[in-house]
Amino acid sequence: MGASTSTRFGARSSRVLLFLGLAIVAFLSIFPLVWMVNFSLLKSGDFFGSNVLKWPDPFQWVNYKNAFTLGHVHAYLLNSVIVAVVVITVTVIVSLMLSYVIARMDWKWNVYLSGLVMVCLIVPIYSTLLPNFFIFNKIHLIDNYFSLILPNIAFLIPLSVFIFIGFLQTTPRAIEEAAVIDGLSLIGVVFRIIMPISKPVIASVGVLAFLNTWNEFIMAITYISSDNYKTLPFSLIQFTGQYASNYGAQFAVMTLIALPLVVLYMLFTDRITNSLTAGAVKG
C-alpha cells in the first residue's frame, strides 16, 4: 500500500491535498461531538461567551449528577437493555430459522416467501405507527415492553434474513447431510450445526439489531407513557421539555448516551464494520 511512489498521484503536493481533504472531513465529523462534551462540563452561563471552545474551569461534574437524577438515566438505561437483549435474541433465532427454509429446503413456495420478506424490507416502520397504536390499544399491549419489542423484531427480520441467506448460500451442505444421516433431526441441524458455524453472521445481525433497538425512539414515545417502561431517549426528551433551560445537564445526558456507543465502536471497530456492511456490500 502506498509503495508506488512513481505514480503522479504520489507527488508531494497531491499528498498534502489528500491529507487536507481527509482532515477536513474527519474534523467535521468529530468536532460537533467534542463541542458537545465540552458543553457538558461547562456552567450554563459559560455557553454564551465568544470562544468556540472554552476550557471548563472548574469542571462541572454536577451536570452529570443532575443528568442521572433528573434524567432518570439509570432506570431508562435498564429498560433499554431489557428491550435490546430480548430483541436481539429473538431476531437472531427467528431469522435464522426462516432463512434456513429459504436457503436450503425444497419448498415450492420459497420464491413467494422471500418475495414477502423483500416487500417487508421496503415498508417504512413509521407507516405502521398509527395502525399499531390502534391495534396495541385494542389488545392492551400499549405501554409495556412488548409494544417496543414485537415491532422492533418484526422490522429487523427482513434484513437479518437476507444476511443469513447470503451466508448460507456460501456454506456447503456436507456437514448437515452427514449429521442427518447420523440421525439428527432438522431442528437439531439448525441449532446444533448451523447456529455454531454462523457465529460471525450472528454477531453481525446482533450488532445491527442492537444499534437499531438502542437508537429507536419514535415507537417509544408513541407507545410508552408510564415511567416504568421508558427507554433511554426519554432521558433526553425530559430535558427538552421540563428542564429546557438546564443546558449543562442536557449536554451531560447526551454525552452519557453517546459515549458508551463510541467506546464500544472503537473497541470492536472491525466486527461492527463487517456487520454494518454485510447486507449492502455483497449486493
Place this chain on the structure above:
Amino acid sequence: MNKLWMDKRNIALLIAPGLVFILGFVLLPTAVALYLSFTNFDGVDYQTFNLSNYKDIFLHDPIFWRALRNSIFLGLALVVLQHPFAVLMAMLTTYAGKWERPLRVIIFIPAIISTFVTSQMWVSLLNVQFGLVNRMLTAVGLSSWKQDWLGNPDIAIYSIIFVAMWQGFGYAYLLYYAGIKGVPSELKEAAIVDGATKWRYNKSIVLPLLSPIIRINLVLAVVSGFKQMETVFLMTGGGPANSTQFLGTYLYSKAFRDGLFGYGNAISVLFIVFCLVMTLIMNRLLKKDVGEF
C-alpha cells in the same frame, strides 16, 4: 435427496415464528392502515367509510405535497451530493497509510451515535444565541451570514438536509470503503505494473467494480431520504410553518396532534405506496448502468 428437507412439518415449524412477526407487525398494520384510511377515525370511533381522506389529500392539501417534495429533495441531495463525495473520500482514505484506520473510525463515529442525540446536538449547534455555527461565522468575519437556521422557514429545510447528510455520511462512506477494500489486490498490482496512475486505476478499475454497490446504495439513499423522520421529528417537528414537513412527520402530526387518525392512516398508505414505487423506479433506472465484470 433427503426427506427432512422436504418435510412440510419441519418447514411449518421453522417459518412459523418469522411469519407471525412479519404478518402480525408489518402486514397486519399495513392492512389496518388501509382500512382506517377510508374512515374518519378519530382514535375512538368512526362513522363513515369513503374516499374523502384521499380526495382531501390529492385536491386540498398543499402540505402533503410539500412533505412529498421535501422527501424527494432529500433523496436527490443524498444521491447528488453525499454519495459521490462519500465514494471520493473512501478512495482517498485507502492512500492515507497509517492514518487509514483512524480516519475510517473517526468519519464513521457520527453514524454510530443515536439520532436522538445528534439531532439534539445540532439543535444546539444551530442555536441562534450560543450555537457554534453562528459563532464560527462571527469568528471568520462573516457575521452577516448569521441565521436562525431552524427558525427561518426558507432556510430550515436546508439545515435539516445538511444534518441528515452529516449523520448519514459515515455510513455511506463505510459501505464504499468496504467495497473498495474488497477489490482483489492482483488488479491493483497489475495496474501498477502497467503504469496506470492512481487516478486512472480508480476510475477504470475500482469504480466499475464498485458499481453494483453504488447501485444498491443509491436505491437505499433515495428510499432513506423518503423514509426520513427521526431527524426532522426531533429538530423541527416539521416546522416552522410546515416548511420541513416530511411524510413521516406529517402523518404523525395529523394523527396525534390534530386527532385525524383516519387521515393520518391515509398518509401512511400513500407513504408505503411511494416507497414501493420509488424502489421500483430506482431499480429500473440503475439496472442499465451495470456492466459485466
